[in-house]
Each structure stands twice: as C-alpha cells, then as structure tokens.
Amino acid sequence: MSAMKAKHQRLVLVVVALVALVGAGLLAAYALRNQANYFYLPEQMQADPPEVGQAVRLGGMVEAGSLITDPDGVTLRFTVTGNDGSRVPVRFSGIAPDLFVEGSGVVAEGRLEADGTFVADNLLAKHDENYVPKELEGMTQAQAAKMAEETTVGIE
Amino acid sequence: MIAEIGHAALWLAAALAALQMLAGFLAVNAGGEGDVARLVRPTAIMQGVLASVAFAMLLWLFATTDLSVKLVAANSHSMKPMIFKLAGAWGNHEGSMLLWVTVMSLAGGLIALVERRLPERTMQATLAAQGLVSLGFYAFLILSSNPFERLPVPAPEGMGLNPLLQDIGLAFHPPTLYIGYVGLSVAFSFAVGALLTRQVTPDFASAMRPWVLGAWVFLTIGITAGSYWAYYELGWGGWWFWDPVENASLMPWLAATALLHSASVLASRDALRIWTIMLGVVAFSMSMVGTFLVRSGILTSVHAFAVDPERGTFILILLALFIGGALLLFALRANTINEGERFAIASREGALVFNNVMLSAILAIVLLGTLYPLLTEAFDVRVSVGPPYFNPVGAIFAVPMFLVMAVGPLLRWRQDRLDRIRPEIALFAAVVIAALIWFGLVMDVAILPLLGLALAVGLGVASFMPLRGRKLTRVPLATWGMVVAHFGIAVALLGMASESAFSEERLAAVQEGGTTTVGPWTITLREVVPVAGPNWTATEAHILASYDGGEPVYLGPQARNFWAPPQETTESALATRWNGQLYAVVGDRAPDGRWQVRLWWKPLVTLIWFGGLLVAVGGVLALLGRVVADLRRRSIARKIVERRSEEEAFARSQAQEASA
Known part of the structure; x- marks a missing residue:
C-alpha cells in the first residue's frame, strides 16, 4: 500500500467511500421497504387488513360513548371510526396522552389481533390546541384550517 | 420604538452582509489587497454587533411583554415567569430564526476579529462566503418571518407559550443547539474560501479545527440536554424517539x-484534503436540511413548528442555492487540489478514514430514513419510520466503527503494523468476548443491547490505552480530550444498552394507600392532592418509593393543566440512584377511584447523558489544548519580531556610532 502511487490512493479512497455509501443506501432502501410502519384509516383496515402482528398505525376519530376502562383500571377500550362509518375496536394499556378524549382524533400505533381488535402500544393525540398529527389532516378540516392560519409554537 | 430599532438593526446588518460579500469577492479577485480588502473584516464585525442589537431588542420586547408586537402577543403572556418570557423569545419560529442569524453573524465577526493564521486572501474568500450565507438567511427573516411586526391594534393579552416549553430546558437547549448548528457555517465558509483560493493546507485545517470543535461541543451539549429534556418532560420514559427533529440535530x-x-x-499529516473540504460542506448542509425539515412543516413531529408552505419553499430555495453552489464549486475545483500525503491501511489515518466512512454511512441511513416518508407521501402512501429501521440498520455500521475506534488511537501515523499493538488488541477482544458471554449467555440479553453492552465495556477499557506507558503529567491536553471524549462515548453507549436491556415497567391502577412494585422498588401511593402553580393547576400524587426495602424516597409526579394556552401535561418525577433512575408518572383516575400510575426502573440510564457530557468535556479539553498552543505560538512569533527589531535597532546604532 505504501508503495502505491498518489493518484492511485486517492482513487482507492474514493472507491471505498462510494462503496460504503452506496451500500448504506441500498441497505436503507431494503430495510425501509420491509420495516416502515404503514398508516391505515379504519375503512382501509376493514377493506384490506394488514397481517396479524404487523406493526402499523391506525388513525381516526374516537367514537363518542365508546370509551370504557377495564376493571384493572389501566386498560382502555374504545372504537375508532373513519369517514364512512367504519369502526375498529382498539385496546390500549397505559396512560392516555394529554387531551385524549372521545370525539377527538387519535393515531394508534400497534398491531391487529386475530379477533379484529387493534392492540395499541402507543396513542398519539393532539399535542396542544394547534397541533394535529399530520396523518389526521383532511379528516378534521376545521382543525386543519385553524392550524394553517395560526402559527404553531414549537421546540427546536 | 424598541421593535423599530430592532427592525432597523436587522436591515442594516443585512446590508452589511451584502457589503461583506461583495467586498470579499472583489478583494479575492484583486489578490487580497487594497482598500476594498481592508473593508471586509470590519464589516463582518459590525454585522455581528448589529445582529446582536436586533436580538437584544427582541429579548427586551419579550421581557416587557410588549403586546403591540405580533410575535410577543402570539407567544407570550404577562403572567409568565420572567425566565420563560425571555426563553419564549426563541421558542417560536421567527425568534429562533433571529437567534440563528445572530449566532451566524457573531461567528463571522469572531473569525474576522481573531483569525490571523490563514493567507489574507483565503480569509476574505471565507468571509465573503459567510456574508453570502448570512444574506440568504437575513432575506428569509426579513421577507417571510419578520419578528418585529406590529399588530394594528395591540392585543389585550398574549396567547401564552406552549406549556411543554415552559421548562428550564427551553432556556438552554435551543441556544446551545443553534450555536452548534450555525457554528458549522464557519466550517462551510472556510471550506468554500479554501476552494476558491485553492489553499487546502494543514494551516487551513488547524485554523478551521477550533471552530469545528467549538460548534461540535455545543451540538453535543444541545443534543444531550434535549434528550434528557424529552425524557423527563414528555412523560413517555423514552430518551430518543428518532423524531425528525432529533434526527435533524443528529445529522x-x-x-x-x-x-x-x-x-x-x-x-497534522497533510492528508485527506478533499475529504475534509467535502465534510465541511456536508456538515453545514445538514444543519440547513434540518432547519428546512423543521420549518417547512412537512414532517410529522412532536416539535410542531409553523406549517407554512411559503416559508418551506423559501428555505428550500436557499438550501438548493447554498448546497448546490458549494457542491458545484467542489466539483469544479476538487481535481485541481493536489493529492495529500499517502498512508498505509494500518495507520492512524487508515483507522480515521474507516471511521469517517462509517460515520458518513450512518449519516446516510439517518437521512434516508428521515426523508423516506416525504418521498412516499408524494405517491400518497403514508409511512412513518421508527426504531425498527434506525436501530438495526444503524448498528450494521456502528459496530465496526466502535471496533476500529478502540484500536485506532493506538496506531502510529502514516504506517504501522497491527502486531505491534497485539497485546492491546488482545485485551480489548478479551473484554468484549467476556462481556458477550456474560450478558448473552448468563443474562440472556437481546442481540442489539448485547452488542452495545459488550462494545461499551470494551471501549471503556480501550479508551484509556493510548495513555499506557506515557507520563500522565506530560500528555498534551488535546490527547486528554480525545481520551475523555472516547470514554464518554463508551459511557453513553453503556447507558443506552443498559436502558434497553434491563428496563422494567409497571402500569397499575392503585388506590390511595395502596402499594405496587417495579424491579427492586416498592412504591406506596400515599394520597393524590390538587396543587396550583403560577399559571397552572395540577393533581399531584404523593408517592413513597423504597429501594430494596431501604429508606423511602418521596416522589411527586403531577398531571398539570395550563390555562394559557389551555393544555394538559404530565410532569414525571424521578428518583436517581447511582445505578439508575425510578421514573414515575401519574395518569387519570379510573372510574372506581383508583389512580393510574406508570413506573419504570431504568438501570444505568443516567449514563446516557453523563456520557454525552463527558464527550463535550473531551471536546472542551481538546479546544483548550489547541487554543493554548495557538496563543503560545503567537507570543513566540511576537517575541521573535521584537527581538529582530531590537537587533536591527542595535545594529543601526552601532553603524551610526561607527560612522560618527
């Protein structure tokens, strides 16, 4: 290597860097195809359900009057509805996020069980007055319009 | 009046940035001399002063809660504690952009003031580039995000600051991060300057290095602080979410x-010229990409910033101009830069190149994972990318990087043999394998945390090996910096892996007076009481937590309700021991009167941030070492000049005497 010509070494470095970066890119592309969390609306989940156990997100409105707490005190059950009245039952164990209430939008991260219940590991609700999870845009037009005209306060 | 002074200072600073750019480029064309050339440095300094004035005026407006200013009315509230009034100045889009340009012009002013090592012509090219970049951001600020805009009618009361941001973390987190982001603009300008004048020399690198070190230290502190803040403030028990905004600071x-x-x-070796220039361009480009991602509102993020397509387009154009321009210049000039010194694969340079490539690969993976949702959205497929992608794919490159990082500092420059450091390699390998066996077979840890634990332990030992056989009092400060920073990486890695491998969680509904357990802790919920703060009310749980039957510790997690703007937040409570943290959150009341309590026992989790701080300390040590060496070099140079002029004076007087 030490006997290598100067031009030659630069070439080797460039090739090594390119190979690593292209490798990283291909690896990323491959992994992203397989591992991305897909987003489902309730109607999509009913028409074309994801595989049981596959990590996906479900986004919709929490149906009014559907929220019940199990006897253990920490398991929530509720129904998420879509635009056309389709409904998906959801089970969630944990502390619901701030401002998670019936009639508001929610994105549930989790997986579908064999009996058709969606088991959520995590609930993403509105963070504050101005923030709507991006996936909910278009579903709650009033909020989206409000968000567009107001400046959202944020963190950097 | 204050707002108008700020606004005027901003315009003047923008004009000076334009002048700095023009004068700089003219001076470079004229060979770096003449009247125009003498204009460049003072202009840059003056521009820094004016931008600071503008920022000071904004702080003033927030301190006095001047509700006739739109930004203050939208983001502040007269009832807020003073520290959050001030912090609110940069807790919004316009204010934080003003902070951005202020830091950028201060950095430019500072290099104009103190940097004397480089050829004057390269300095002028550098300052011209800095002026150009600043000008773009001034234009963005003034044309699309003016922080000093007045309301036609003053608001009766401010809208308040997002309660999540009403935390001491906000006072420090954004400024540190910004100094880091924008400090990298100096590296970018240095790179452009060096390309323009084709002066890619070791001098150029040693002039640039302290600036990169400084920016990097601030970035490290900012990321570490941000992570800890998210950890205790969001109440989810996580310390890194692969959120786009977090990625924007990681890249x-x-x-x-x-x-x-x-x-x-x-x-030190005059090698890797082109690679260094390239990284100088890439580093600041990543800062700008991060800004674009955050400001344009095109990504889903807990860091919800303004959703404004106009601003997004503006930043995208700036981004394309700056990054595209720099890359074009790079493409045109790269082949005219001579090859640097050669080196063997088994050498310090070889190890550094390898790790540079690995870092770049990780960067590519994070970038692709962050941008991928944007790409698919164009085809109306909504996707979010999270830990299942970032963790394993990143690890593929991180693991070899950590392995090389352990032995690289032991190698000699230029050319070395691996068998010379065989004992050290054997020790490192033995530690790693022992840890793999212990954690993998005995404790049955999953693969990624297992690798993390083993590498962390091995790296912790290996990071001190460069000191072996050296007299500790004579080791240069910069070497200590490297040792401490590498050790900090090992410590942080140990914390991350331990958190992921050994965390225990308990979610329970507990009645007042009831007890539950998590890991070695026994937790008793004494009572739940209402409390009130300056701008919020809350329910607070009084919890007594006892570790392994020992003396109980009091914890008071809260569920807070803010009224300006109306919002609920969970305030977690932490019990810190040397070997980990107990994390408690109180939730809603179940219909039967029990309270939801969520508890985590996270062994060694604090090492994550402690390690991050160690990395920063290492950076500070290295920086001090460089600055001290530079000051010494300057004073020697001055003494030589003095000595020479004395000798000349003496010779002249001798000659006069002789002629007399």
Missing part, C-alpha cells in the same frame, strides 16, 4: 464528528 453532529477527525488528519 450535523455525525458530519461534524467526521469533519473533526479528518481536519485533525489534515492538520
């Missing part, structure tokens, strides 16, 4: 880390 850090190391090679 410049990765690039700056690579740049730091390659600048070292260039400074």
Whole structure:
C-alpha cells in the first residue's frame, strides 16, 4: 500500500467511500421497504387488513360513548371510526396522552389481533390546541384550517 | 420604538452582509489587497454587533411583554415567569430564526476579529462566503418571518407559550443547539474560501479545527440536554424517539464528528484534503436540511413548528442555492487540489478514514430514513419510520466503527503494523468476548443491547490505552480530550444498552394507600392532592418509593393543566440512584377511584447523558489544548519580531556610532 502511487490512493479512497455509501443506501432502501410502519384509516383496515402482528398505525376519530376502562383500571377500550362509518375496536394499556378524549382524533400505533381488535402500544393525540398529527389532516378540516392560519409554537 | 430599532438593526446588518460579500469577492479577485480588502473584516464585525442589537431588542420586547408586537402577543403572556418570557423569545419560529442569524453573524465577526493564521486572501474568500450565507438567511427573516411586526391594534393579552416549553430546558437547549448548528457555517465558509483560493493546507485545517470543535461541543451539549429534556418532560420514559427533529440535530453532529477527525488528519499529516473540504460542506448542509425539515412543516413531529408552505419553499430555495453552489464549486475545483500525503491501511489515518466512512454511512441511513416518508407521501402512501429501521440498520455500521475506534488511537501515523499493538488488541477482544458471554449467555440479553453492552465495556477499557506507558503529567491536553471524549462515548453507549436491556415497567391502577412494585422498588401511593402553580393547576400524587426495602424516597409526579394556552401535561418525577433512575408518572383516575400510575426502573440510564457530557468535556479539553498552543505560538512569533527589531535597532546604532 505504501508503495502505491498518489493518484492511485486517492482513487482507492474514493472507491471505498462510494462503496460504503452506496451500500448504506441500498441497505436503507431494503430495510425501509420491509420495516416502515404503514398508516391505515379504519375503512382501509376493514377493506384490506394488514397481517396479524404487523406493526402499523391506525388513525381516526374516537367514537363518542365508546370509551370504557377495564376493571384493572389501566386498560382502555374504545372504537375508532373513519369517514364512512367504519369502526375498529382498539385496546390500549397505559396512560392516555394529554387531551385524549372521545370525539377527538387519535393515531394508534400497534398491531391487529386475530379477533379484529387493534392492540395499541402507543396513542398519539393532539399535542396542544394547534397541533394535529399530520396523518389526521383532511379528516378534521376545521382543525386543519385553524392550524394553517395560526402559527404553531414549537421546540427546536 | 424598541421593535423599530430592532427592525432597523436587522436591515442594516443585512446590508452589511451584502457589503461583506461583495467586498470579499472583489478583494479575492484583486489578490487580497487594497482598500476594498481592508473593508471586509470590519464589516463582518459590525454585522455581528448589529445582529446582536436586533436580538437584544427582541429579548427586551419579550421581557416587557410588549403586546403591540405580533410575535410577543402570539407567544407570550404577562403572567409568565420572567425566565420563560425571555426563553419564549426563541421558542417560536421567527425568534429562533433571529437567534440563528445572530449566532451566524457573531461567528463571522469572531473569525474576522481573531483569525490571523490563514493567507489574507483565503480569509476574505471565507468571509465573503459567510456574508453570502448570512444574506440568504437575513432575506428569509426579513421577507417571510419578520419578528418585529406590529399588530394594528395591540392585543389585550398574549396567547401564552406552549406549556411543554415552559421548562428550564427551553432556556438552554435551543441556544446551545443553534450555536452548534450555525457554528458549522464557519466550517462551510472556510471550506468554500479554501476552494476558491485553492489553499487546502494543514494551516487551513488547524485554523478551521477550533471552530469545528467549538460548534461540535455545543451540538453535543444541545443534543444531550434535549434528550434528557424529552425524557423527563414528555412523560413517555423514552430518551430518543428518532423524531425528525432529533434526527435533524443528529445529522450535523455525525458530519461534524467526521469533519473533526479528518481536519485533525489534515492538520497534522497533510492528508485527506478533499475529504475534509467535502465534510465541511456536508456538515453545514445538514444543519440547513434540518432547519428546512423543521420549518417547512412537512414532517410529522412532536416539535410542531409553523406549517407554512411559503416559508418551506423559501428555505428550500436557499438550501438548493447554498448546497448546490458549494457542491458545484467542489466539483469544479476538487481535481485541481493536489493529492495529500499517502498512508498505509494500518495507520492512524487508515483507522480515521474507516471511521469517517462509517460515520458518513450512518449519516446516510439517518437521512434516508428521515426523508423516506416525504418521498412516499408524494405517491400518497403514508409511512412513518421508527426504531425498527434506525436501530438495526444503524448498528450494521456502528459496530465496526466502535471496533476500529478502540484500536485506532493506538496506531502510529502514516504506517504501522497491527502486531505491534497485539497485546492491546488482545485485551480489548478479551473484554468484549467476556462481556458477550456474560450478558448473552448468563443474562440472556437481546442481540442489539448485547452488542452495545459488550462494545461499551470494551471501549471503556480501550479508551484509556493510548495513555499506557506515557507520563500522565506530560500528555498534551488535546490527547486528554480525545481520551475523555472516547470514554464518554463508551459511557453513553453503556447507558443506552443498559436502558434497553434491563428496563422494567409497571402500569397499575392503585388506590390511595395502596402499594405496587417495579424491579427492586416498592412504591406506596400515599394520597393524590390538587396543587396550583403560577399559571397552572395540577393533581399531584404523593408517592413513597423504597429501594430494596431501604429508606423511602418521596416522589411527586403531577398531571398539570395550563390555562394559557389551555393544555394538559404530565410532569414525571424521578428518583436517581447511582445505578439508575425510578421514573414515575401519574395518569387519570379510573372510574372506581383508583389512580393510574406508570413506573419504570431504568438501570444505568443516567449514563446516557453523563456520557454525552463527558464527550463535550473531551471536546472542551481538546479546544483548550489547541487554543493554548495557538496563543503560545503567537507570543513566540511576537517575541521573535521584537527581538529582530531590537537587533536591527542595535545594529543601526552601532553603524551610526561607527560612522560618527
């Protein structure tokens, strides 16, 4: 290597860097195809359900009057509805996020069980007055319009 | 009046940035001399002063809650504690952009003031580039995000600051991060300047290095602080979410880390010229990409910033101009830069190059994972990418990087043999394998945390090996910096892996007076009471937590309700021991009167941030070492000049005497 010509070494470095970066890119592309969390609306989940156990997100409105707490005190059950009245039952164990209430939008991260219940590991609700999870845009037009005209306060 | 002074200062600073750019480029054309050339440095300094004035005026407006200013009315409230009034100045889009340009012009002013090592012509090209970049951001600020805009009618009361941001973390987190982001603009300008004048020399690298080090230290602190803040403030028990905004701060850090190391090679060995220039361009480009991602509102993020397509387009154009321009210049000039010194694969340079490439690969993976949702959205497929992608794919490159990082500092420059350091390699391998066996077979840890634990332990030992056989009092400060920073990486890695491998969680509904357990802790919920703060009310749980039957510790997690703007937040409570943290959150009341309590026992989790701080301390040590060496060099140079002039004076007087 030490006997290598100067031009030659630069070439080797460039090739090594390119190979690593292209490798990283291909690896990323491959992994992203397989591992991305897909987003489902309730109607999509009913028409074309994801595989049981596959990590996906479900986004919709929490149906009014559907929220019940199990006897253990920490398991929530509720129904998420879509635009056309389709409904998906959801089970969630944990502390619901701030401002998670019936009639508001929610994105549930989790997986579908064999009996058709969606088991959520995590609930993403509105963070504050101005923030709507991006996936909910278009579903709650009033909020989206409000968000567009107001400046959202944020963190950097 | 205050707002008008700020606004005027901003315009003047923008005009000076334009002047700095024009004068700089003219001076470069004129060979770096003449009246125009003498204009460049003072202009840059003055521009820094004016931008600071504008920022000071904004702080003033927030301190006095001047509700006739739109930004104050939208983001502040007269009832807020003073520290949050001030912090609110940069807790919004316009204010934080003003902070951005202020830091950028201060950095430009500072290099104009103190940097004397480089050829004057390269300095002028650098300052011209800095002026150009600043000008773009001034235009963005003034044309699309003016922080000093007045309301036609003053608001009766402010809208308040997002309660999540009403935390002491906000006072420090954004400014540190910004100094880091924008400090990298100096590296960018240096790179452009060096390309323009084709002066890619070791001098250039040693002039650039302290600036990169400084920016990198701030980035490290900013990321570490941000992570801890998210950890205790969001109440989810997580310390890193692979959120786009977190990635936006991680990407410049990765690039700056690579740049730091390659600048070292260039400074001490005159190798890796082109690679260093490239990284200088990439590092600041990543800062700008991050800004674009955050400001344009095109990504889903807990860091919800303004959703404004006009601003997004503006930043995208700036981004394309700056990054595209720099890359074009790079493409045109790269082949005219001579090859640097050669080196063997088994050498310090070889190890550094390898790790630079690995860092770049990780950077590419984070970038692709962050941008992928944007790409698919164009085809109306909504996707979010999270830990199942970032963790394993990143690890593929991180693991070899950590392995090389353990032995690289032991190698000699230029050419070395691996068998010379065989005992050290054997020790490192033995530690790693022992840890793999212990954690993998005995404790049955999953693969990624297992690798993390083993590498962390091995790296912790290996990071001190460069000191072996050396007299500790004579080791240079910069070497200590490297040792401490590498050890900090090992410590942080140990914390991350331990958190992921050994965390225990308990979610329970507990009645007042009831008890539950998590890990070695026994937790008793004494009572739940209402409390009130200056601008919020809350329910607070009084919890007594006892570790392994020992003396109980009091914890008071709260569920807070803010009224300006109306919002609920969970305030977690932490019990910190040397070996980990108990994390408690109180939730809603179940219909039967029990309270939801969520508890985590996270062994060694604090090491994550402690390690991050160690990395920063290492950076500070290295920076001090460089600055001290530079000051010494300058004073020697001055003494030589003095001595020479004395000798000349003496010779002249001798000659006069002789002629008399």
